[in-house]
Amino acid sequence: MSEVTTLPPIVAAIRENRRALARLLTRIENNAAAAELAALYPYGGQAHLIGVTGAPGTGKSSLVNCMAKAYRAEGKTVSILAVDPTSPFSGGAVLGDRIRMRDLHGDQGVFIRSMATRGNLGGLARTTSDMIRALDAAGFDIVLIETVGAGQSEVEIASAAQTTIVVEAPGLGDDVQAIKAGILEIADILVVNKADNPGVESTLRALRAMLDLGHRSERIMHHGKLMNVPAAPILGEEAAWQTPIVQTIATDGTGVPELLAKIAEHRAYLRASGVQQLRERASLRAEIEERLRDLLLAHLLERVGVAHFQAVVERVLRREIDPNSAAGLLLAESSRDHKP
Amino acid sequence: MSERKIRVLVAKPGLDGHDRGAKVVARALRDAGMEVIYTGLRQTPEMIVEAALQEDVDVIGLSILSGAHMALVPRILELMKAHGLEDVKVVLGGIVPDEDVPVLLQMGVSGVFGPGSDTQEIIAHIRKVVSLE
Numbered sequence A: 001m002s003e004v005t006t007l008p009p010i011v012a013a014i015r016e017n018r019r020a021l022a023r024l025l026t027r028i029e030n031n032a033a034a035a036e037l038a039a040l041y042p043y044g045g046q047a048h049l050i051g052v053t054g055a056p057g058t059g060k061s062s063l064v065n066c067m068a069k070a071y072r073a074e075g076k077t078v079s080i081l082a083v084d085p086t087s088p089f090s091g092g093a094v095l096g097d098r099i100r101m102r103d104l105h106g107d108q109g110v111f112i113r114s115m116a117t118r119g120n121l122g123g124l125a126r127t128t129s130d131m132i133r134a135l136d137a138a139g140f141d142i143v144l145i146e147t148v149g150a151g152q153s154e155v156e157i158a159s160a161a162q163t164t165i166v167v168e169a170p171g172l173g174d175d176v177q178a179i180k181a182g183i184l185e186i187a188d189i190l191v192v193n194k195a196d197n198p199g200v201e202s203t204l205r206a207l208r209a210m211l212d213l214g215h216r217s218e219r220i221m222h223h224g225k226l227m228n229v230p231a232a233p234i235l236g237e238e239a240a241w242q243t244p245i246v247q248t249i250a251t252d253g254t255g256v257p258e259l260l261a262k263i264a265e266h267r268a269y270l271r272a273s274g275v276q277q278l279r280e281r282a283s284l285r286a287e288i289e290e291r292l293r294d295l296l297l298a299h300l301l302e303r304v305g306v307a308h309f310q311a312v313v314e315r316v317l318r319r320e321i322d323p324n325s326a327a328g329l330l331l332a333e334s335s336r337d338h339k340p
Numbered sequence B: 001m002s003e004r005k006i007r008v009l010v011a012k013p014g015l016d017g018h019d020r021g022a023k024v025v026a027r028a029l030r031d032a033g034m035e036v037i038y039t040g041l042r043q044t045p046e047m048i049v050e051a052a053l054q055e056d057v058d059v060i061g062l063s064i065l066s067g068a069h070m071a072l073v074p075r076i077l078e079l080m081k082a083h084g085l086e087d088v089k090v091v092l093g094g095i096v097p098d099e100d101v102p103v104l105l106q107m108g109v110s111g112v113f114g115p116g117s118d119t120q121e122i123i124a125h126i127r128k129v130v131s132l133e
């Protein structure tokens, strides 16, 4: 156990003690774990981060349950982060994804955590990516992330995960209508779940048609938007990833071995092609920029004073100056060492 | 900065299929701003305690209408102790004869709420017993 003794205490704790991990996740969720996150960051990067998204009720939780079981059969340890929406009215939430994950109890190689979006709109909570980092540093081989039932704009998962699985199901009304372009574009793998239900063929046809329209380029998330970059920068154009479609029945596990095989292929592709680094760099850059914006705003407010800031808002309200000039004015004042 | 939220596990142990009360309570707690992890029917004591640990909840809410509470509740409390979850509060709802209530409270259950309980009372009780640091 000499390796363990050299680890920072928080990393050793979350690797050995599930309660310590659970407690850390709570502190992260409450934005009270900056020091721990800094300490554990160097110990991440080993896990395969797999996102599972798709419209409400398509079978994401059931599929995650099957995938986790299959990974356990391969001897891999699995953690699951399941995100459900916060009620905008009360700020509370009912987190129900665990109902479908009951096959996984009693196994020390599985750890399931539910979380609410707490007002964030991108399909994840603001702290989800930090929670993923903790699970990664805790040593799980696989981190499965289930997003809220997503429509089209909830695409944050594409920057939080390495492999994004979009789950569709037949019988969600008009097929093409149900398969929203935004969410389809982030798919590394498409799953048509509920393959036991009528209408699978037409869903498959619609999906194939939409995939054929797509071009062979890599999508990376940047500033919350998808950007295209040339495919497979190292391997070249012909080796580009072609989004496969896998049919599954999550209630009995049909198709899950095929899905796991595609996931493994995708991981190999990400590494060999250099796309993994490309995506990671873009999303880290966006994250740092976002954090910097928050810090700069806090810093600026401290320099000019909240009261003065509010006074400027009032001037804009009276139409004495426009919002853009107000921002410029506040910035100039903050750098002039002005303190009212 | 998000504020600290009260997290509650609502679970139905045993083979009891009466889930209306549990759902009513889960929704009421959500509407009171709490985060409720709902695990569904037919949970074993082991599943409940494991979920409470992973989810790091402040409260375990049990709903038992089958009459098996005097067997299930002690087992759950015992497992909680074994996992170091003594600081997690346990509230119980469902069909519980009056004479069992003091015994359950003595064991460490923080509150018992029978049929017709006002959900506002349940909310107030949980807010009172959970002290957020």
Ligand code: B12
Residues within 6 Å of the ligand: B010, B015, B016, B017, B018, B019, B020, B021, B022, B024, B025, B060, B061, B062, B063, B064, B065, B066, B067, B091, B092, B093, B094, B095, B113, B114, B115, B116, B117, B118, B119, B122
């Ligand atoms: C509706 C009902 C059913 C429905 C259940 C539908 C469902 N999905 O829930 C059906 C018809 C399926 C049913 C079946 C049976 N039932 Co029935 N059922 C009832 C009935 C009439 C009402 C229960 C109810 O839903 N109440 C409404 C909800 C909102 O109230 P509640 O559950 O009590 O919840 C409140 C509080 O208890 C508390 N609470 C509840 N849970 C929680 C959790 C927490 C954390 C907290 C804080 C509070 C809390 O707060 C809630 C709000 O006030 C009761 C009689 C009664 N008056 O209670 C019998 C009753 C519970 N059933 C009974 C029986 C015997 C059965 C059957 C075994 C009958 C049979 N022989 O087939 C089966 C068993 C089914 C099964 N698999 O378990 C008996 C139980 C006897 C006992 N415990 O000693 C009762 C008491 C009837 C009786 N007097 O004999 N039942």
Ligand SMILES: Nc1nc2c(ncn2[C@@H]2O[C@H](COP(=O)(O)OP(=O)(O)OP(=O)(O)O)[C@@H](O)[C@H]2O)c(=O)[nH]1
Residues within 6 Å of the ligand: A055, A056, A057, A058, A059, A060, A061, A062, A063, A097, A100, A148, A149, A193, A194, A195, A196, A197, A248, A249, A250, A251, A252
């Ligand atoms: N027939 C059939 N039903 C399925 C299949 N997969 C899931 N279901 C059912 O579909 C319903 C929804 O499944 P979930 O796994 O909860 O779906 P979800 O996408 O996680 O739902 P949300 O998290 O609420 O968006 C449940 O009743 C499942 O039993 C399947 O392959 N075939």
Ligand SMILES: [Mg+2]
Residues within 6 Å of the ligand: A060, A061, A062, A096, A097, A146
């Ligand atoms: Mg789900």
